[in-house]
Amino acid sequence: MDPGxxxxxxxxxPYEEEILRNPYSVKSWLRYVEHKADGRRPVAVCQxxxxxxxxxxxxxxxxxxxxxxxxxxxxxxxNSPDVSDADLQAELSVANAAHERALVHMHKMPRIWLDYCRxxxxxxxxxxxxxxxxxxxxxxxxxxxxxxxxPYLRLVRLHAPHGCLETALRVLRRYVRFKPEGxxxxxxxxxEHQRLDEAVANLVAIINDDSFQSSRGKSKHALWQELxxxxxxxxxxxxxxxxEAIIRQGISRYTDQVGRLWTALAEWHLRAGxxxxxxxxxxxxxxxxxxxxxxxxxxxxxxxxxEGLVRQLMEAAEEGSAAAGDSEESLESDLAxxxxxxxxxxxxxxxxxxxxxxxxxxxxEWHKRVQLLADRPAEQIGxxxxxxxxxDPHKASAGRACTLWTExxxxxxxxxxxxxxRTVFEKAAAADHRTVDDLAYVWxxxxxxxxxxxxxEKALALLAKAVxxxxxxxxxxDRSEPVQARLHKSLKLWSFYVDLEESYGTLATARAAYDxxxxxxxxxxxxxxxxxxxxEESAYFEEAFRxxxxxxxxxxxxxxEELWKTYLIHFSDRYGGAKxxxxxxxxxxxLEHCPAELSRPFFLLYAKLEEEHGLAKRAMNVYxxxxxxxxxxxxxxxFNIYINRVAELLGVTHTRAVYEKxxxxxxxxxxxxxxxxxxxxxxxxxxxxxxxxVYAYCAQICDPRLHEQFWHAWQEFEIANGSEETxxxxxxxxxxxxxxxxxxxxxxxxxxxxxxxxxxDDQAEDSAGPSSSDPMRALEQQQQQSAQPKGIxxxxxxxxxxxxxxxxxxxxxxxxxxxxxxxxxxxxxxxNPEELQxxxxxxxxxxxxxxxxxxxxxxxxxxxxxxxxxxxxxxVPSEVLGSLAKDSDDES
Numbered sequence: 015m016d017p018g019x020x021x022x023x024x025x026x027x028p029y030e031e032e033i034l035r036n037p038y039s040v041k042s043w044l045r046y047v048e049h050k051a052d053g054r055r056p057v058a059v060c061q062x063x064x065x066x067x068x069x070x071x072x073x074x075x076x077x078x079x080x081x082x083x084x085x086x087x088x089x090x091x092x093n094s095p096d097v098s099d100a101d102l103q104a105e106l107s108v109a110n111a112a113h114e115r116a117l118v119h120m121h122k123m124p125r126i127w128l129d130y131c132r133x134x135x136x137x138x139x140x141x142x143x144x145x146x147x148x149x150x151x152x153x154x155x156x157x158x159x160x161x162x163x164x165p166y167l168r169l170v171r172l173h174a175p176h177g178c179l180e181t182a183l184r185v186l187r188r189y190v191r192f193k194p195e196g197x198x199x200x201x202x203x204x205x206e207h208q209r210l211d212e213a214v215a216n217l218v219a220i221i222n223d224d225s226f227q228s229s230r231g232k233s234k235h236a237l238w239q240e241l242x243x244x245x246x247x248x249x250x251x252x253x254x255x256x257x258e259a260i261i262r263q264g265i266s267r268y269t270d271q272v273g274r275l276w277t278a279l280a281e282w283h284l285r286a287g288x289x290x291x292x293x294x295x296x297x298x299x300x301x302x303x304x305x306x307x308x309x310x311x312x313x314x315x316x317x318x319x320x321e322g323l324v325r326q327l328m329e330a331a332e333e334g335s336a337a338a339g340d341s342e343e344s345l346e347s348d349l350a351x352x353x354x355x356x357x358x359x360x361x362x363x364x365x366x367x368x369x370x371x372x373x374x375x376x377x378x379e380w381h382k383r384v385q386l387l388a389d390r391p392a393e394q395i396g397x398x399x400x401x402x403x404x405x406d407p408h409k410a411s412a413g414r415a416c417t418l419w420t421e422x423x424x425x426x427x428x429x430x431x432x433x434x435x436r437t438v439f440e441k442a443a444a445a446d447h448r449t450v451d452d453l454a455y456v457w458x459x460x461x462x463x464x465x466x467x468x469x470x471e472k473a474l475a476l477l478a479k480a481v482x483x484x485x486x487x488x489x490x491x492d493r494s495e496p497v498q499a500r501l502h503k504s505l506k507l508w509s510f511y512v513d514l515e516e517s518y519g520t521l522a523t524a525r526a527a528y529d530x531x532x533x534x535x536x537x538x539x540x541x542x543x544x545x546x547x548x549x550e551e552s553a554y555f556e557e558a559f560r561x562x563x564x565x566x567x568x569x570x571x572x573x574x575e576e577l578w579k580t581y582l583i584h585f586s587d588r589y590g591g592a593k594x595x596x597x598x599x600x601x602x603x604x605l606e607h608c609p610a611e612l613s614r615p616f617f618l619l620y621a622k623l624e625e626e627h628g629l630a631k632r633a634m635n636v637y638x639x640x641x642x643x644x645x646x647x648x649x650x651x652x653f654n655i656y657i658n659r660v661a662e663l664l665g666v667t668h669t670r671a672v673y674e675k676x677x678x679x680x681x682x683x684x685x686x687x688x689x690x691x692x693x694x695x696x697x698x699x700x701x702x703x704x705x706x707x708v709y710a711y712c713a714q715i716c717d718p719r720l721h722e723q724f725w726h727a728w729q730e731f732e733i734a735n736g737s738e739e740t741x742x743x744x745x746x747x748x749x750x751x752x753x754x755x756x757x758x759x760x761x762x763x764x765x766x767x768x769x770x771x772x773x774x775d776d777q778a779e780d781s782a783g784p785s786s787s788d789p790m791r792a793l794e795q796q797q798q799q800s801a802q803p804k805g806i807x808x809x810x811x812x813x814x815x816x817x818x819x820x821x822x823x824x825x826x827x828x829x830x831x832x833x834x835x836x837x838x839x840x841x842x843x844x845x846n847p848e849e850l851q852x853x854x855x856x857x858x859x860x861x862x863x864x865x866x867x868x869x870x871x872x873x874x875x876x877x878x879x880x881x882x883x884x885x886x887x888x889x890v891p892s893e894v895l896g897s898l899a900k901d902s903d904d905e906s
Contacts, residue, residue: 025320026050037069040076047079054281056087065477067116074123077116081126084109085133106137121153124161131162135169140178143169144185156192163189171203179207190216195229212252217241220257239271246278249286255284273299273308277315284319292319294355299366302371313361320354362386377413381421391429398422402441407448416452419445420459427463435463443480444498450490453497453505454480461510470518477511481530503536512541521552532564539569539577546580555588575612578604582619591627599621610645615651617643621659621661630663641675650676650684665694682715690727702735710747718748719754 029046036042043066050059061081070076091097091105113130120126127150136145147166151159156736167189170182182203190197204213220226221237228237242264245257260277265272276299283292296316303309327347366383369376380401387393402422407415419442426435439460447453457480464473481501488495490503501507507530515524528545529539537545542565549558562581566574582604585597601620605613617640624633637656644652653676660669673692677685689712696705709728716724725748732741 039363040070040073042067043070043076044079059083060087071119074120077120078125079115081109081116081129084112085129088133095739104820109133110142115846117153117366120417124150124154124158127154128165129159132165137163140173144181159192163192167303168892175201182214183209191350193632194223195227197226198228198230198232204245210248211254214241214252215254217244219261235268235271238268239274242275242278246281247285249282272303272305273311276303276308276312280315280319289323301367303368304366304371306368312362317354318355320350320357324350324354373411375406375409375411375415377401377405377410377418380405380418381413384421384425394425398425402445407446407452410448412449413549414452414455416442416447416455419456423463427467432463432467436460439463447497448505450497451506453501454504457507458499458510461514470514474511474514474519474523477507477514480507481511483509496878503534505536508534509538509541512544516548521548524548528561532568533560535568537565538569539565539573542568542577546584559585571607572608572612575608578608579615579619582616586619586623594623594627598628605643610643611648613643614640614648617652618655625659625663633663634660641679650680650687653680653688659868666699669695677711686716686721686724688714690724693727693731697731697735705731706736706740709744713747713751716751719755 024048026046029042029049032039032042033046043062047059047062047066050062060080062081063076063083066076067073067080079718086111088102088105091102097105113126113133116126117130127146131143131146131150134146147162147169150162154162166185170178170185174182186200186203197220201213201216201220204216206208213701217240221234221241238589242261245252245255245261249257258279259283261275264277265275267277268304276295280292280295280299283289283295290411293316296312296319299312300309300316303312324347327350331344331347352760363383363386364377366386369379370383373379380397383401384394384397387397398418398421400413401418403416405418419438423435423438423442426432426438436751441710442456443453443460447456457477461473461476464476481502481504484499488499490500494501508527512524512531516529519527528537528541528548531541532545536830542561546558546561546565549555549561558582562577562584566581568743569577582597582600585600589597598620601616601623602614605620608616617636621633621636621640624630624636637652637659640652641649641656653672657669657672660672670692673688677689677692680688689708693705693708693712696702696708709731712724713728718725728744729741736744741752
C-alpha cells in the first residue's frame, strides 16, 4: 500500500512524532494502531501495521496482531452481502500474502502456522492447506507437531470422501509413523473406506508390537478377535497376510477362544470357496479341542454347515430334476445327507474323546467309550489297550484303573477266548496299581473266571499262588514296596480264598488257610467266628473254642465284643452245667476288661447260666454286680429284669428290697415309675399301709402341676382302700408339696419350660444334678432339697388305719415301705423286711378329735405296747410264695 496516498489527520501528529523519535518501540506502534482502530479507516490501520512490521520485522506481537486484523477484515468482507467475489478473492489474496511474508520471519512460531493453515482450510483451498501443513511440519521442531496433526487430520478426513482418499491415506500413514498409538484410528479409517487389506496389515502390526498400548483400553485378546473376524469374513479382499497361519497362531495362544477361532478358520475357507478344506478344518477341530464348550461351538457350526449344504444341494437337485430328470446334483445331495447323518451319529463318541483329552485318567469315560463302540469289537479291543496304557492308577480321579483290566479280560471271556483273557489277567497282575485292594480285585476276578470255566482246583491253586508270601519280610503299610509284595496280607483276597477252601477244599486245607490268616494277624472277628463255626460243624468243639481264644487275644474292646458273645453262647450251649466252673471263669475274664456300657448282655448271659445250671443266689449276685457296673442310662431296664427274676425265683415279697434299691438309685423320672409299680404290688398283696407309705415317699418328687398321673393314681388308691381321713391327708400332702415346689428359687420358670417338654427331659435334668462350675445353681439346689417335704409314716390306730402326719427323711420312708409299720417288733427290735404285717401297734397317745392321728417327729420311734388291738386275717396271695405255691399245688 502506498503511504503517500493517505493523508494524515491533525490528531495523528503526536503519534507520528513519537514514532519518529522512537521507531523501534513496539508500544508506540501499538498505541498508534489503537488510536486509528475505530473501524472507519481500516486501510489506515493496515498502513500503520505495514509500516510497523517493515520497521520491526522480527516482532511476533506486531505480526500476530496484524495477521489477526487481516483475517477479521477478510471475514467481514465475506459476510458482507455488497462485496463481490472478485473483491473477496482480492482481499483473501492480500491476507494470504501477508501470512506468507510473516512466515519468512516467523517460521518457528507454531501459532502463526496454525492460524494460517486454518485460514486456508476455511477458504476451501485444499492443496494450499495441505502444503501449508507440510511446510509447517518441516519448519517446526518435532516437539511442536502435536499441535499441527489434529487440524491436519481433520482436514484430510473431511475431504477424503470427495476424491482425496489417497491423499488422506498418505497423510495418515505419515501420522502413524510419528505417533504409533494412533494406528487404531487409522485402522478404523481404513475399515470405513473398505481398505481391508491395509487394515489387517496394521492390525497385525499392532498385535505384534509388545509395547503398544491401546488408547481405547482394548486388550490384545480383543484385537485378536477383531483381526480373526476380518480375516474370516473377507478371505478374498485380504491378500497381504497369511490368514490361516494367523488364526492358527491365535488358537495356540488364546486357549479360552479355541472353539471360536476354529470356527473362524473354517468360515474363512468357506467364504474362499474351499468347502472340502473347511470340512477338514471342522474335523481337525473336533479331534483337538479339549473343553465341552469349544466342542459345542465347533460341532454346532459344523452341523449347521452340513445342514446348509444339504439344503442347498437338495434345492439344486429339485431344480435340476424338474428341468432334465435325474442329475448329478441328486447324488451330491444324497452324499451330503449321509455326511450330515454320520456327523450327528458320531456326536457322543466325539464328546467322549473331548472328555478323555481333558482328563485321560478318567476311568468311567473309558468304560463309556467301550459301550459306545458296542458294535465294533476291533475298536473296543483298541480302546481297552489304549486305556490300560494311558491311565495312571495313581492319577485316576474317578473309578479304579483295575476295572479296565478286568473288563478287558471279561470281553475276551465273553467271546470265548479264555487264553487271551488269562493273558490279560497275567499282565494285570504284574501291572502297577494304586492300592493292594485293586490288585486283590484283579486276582479275585481271575479266580472267579476260572471257577466259571473249569474245575475249582485251578481257582484254588491260583489264589494259593496269590497269597504266597514274598521272599523277604514286608510291612503291609509300607508304600515304598510294590503292591505285589504286600498282596499276601490282603484281607479281601484271604477272605475269598478261605471261602473257596471251605466250599471246595478239604477240612485240613481250610484249617490251614484259617490258621495262616491268624498267624498273619489279618483276620477279622467275623473270620474268627466263621472258622470256629466251621470246626463246630465238624464236631471239633475244643478246637473251635481254642480258635475263639486266639481271636480274643488278637483284638481289643469293642472289636472283641461279638467274639466273646458268640464264644460264651456256644460254650454254654455245648456244656451247660457240665463245666460250670470253666464257664464262670470265662465270664469273669470277659467282664474283667469289658467296658461298662457293653457289659449288659454278658451279665444277662452270666445270670442265665447261673439260673439254669447254678444257684439262684449266685444269679442274684450277678444281677447286683450288673447294677453296680452298668451306666446310669442302662440301670432301669436291668432293674426290670432283676425284679422279674427275683419274683419268679424267690417270690414277690423278695422284690421289695429290689424296688427300694431302684427307687433310691435311679433318677427321679425313673424312680416315679418304680414307685407306682411298687405301690401297685403292695396293693395287690393287700399291704395297704405299705402302699400308702410308698405313695407318701414318692410324693416328695412329684410336683402336682407336672405329674398329675401320680396324684391321680394315689387318689384312686385312697378312694378304693382308704378312708375320709386318709383322703384328706393325701390332699393335705398334695397342698404342702405344691407349696414346697412353689417356694423353690427360680422354679416357676423351670416348671414352665418343663411343662412343654417330654418326660425324658425331666429325667435328664434330674440325673444331671447341680454343676460344679455353677455355685449359684448348686446353692439353689441345696435350698430346694432342704425345702422338699419328707416321707409320711403310716401307723395303725385302734379302730382303723390312721395316717400319721410325721414328715420323714427318704431313708426312713424307704424303711417304712419295706417294713410296713415302723418298729412293729417293739422298741429296739429289728424289723424283718420279708415279714407280712397283718396288724399294727397302738399309739401311746390318741387324739379322739383327730380320729387317732398322731404327729411324730422325724427319727423318733413309736411305742409298741398297746391294748385292744384288733387283728384281722387276710388270705395270703399266691404271688408271695413264688415257686413254692406251685410245688404245694402239685403236692395237693
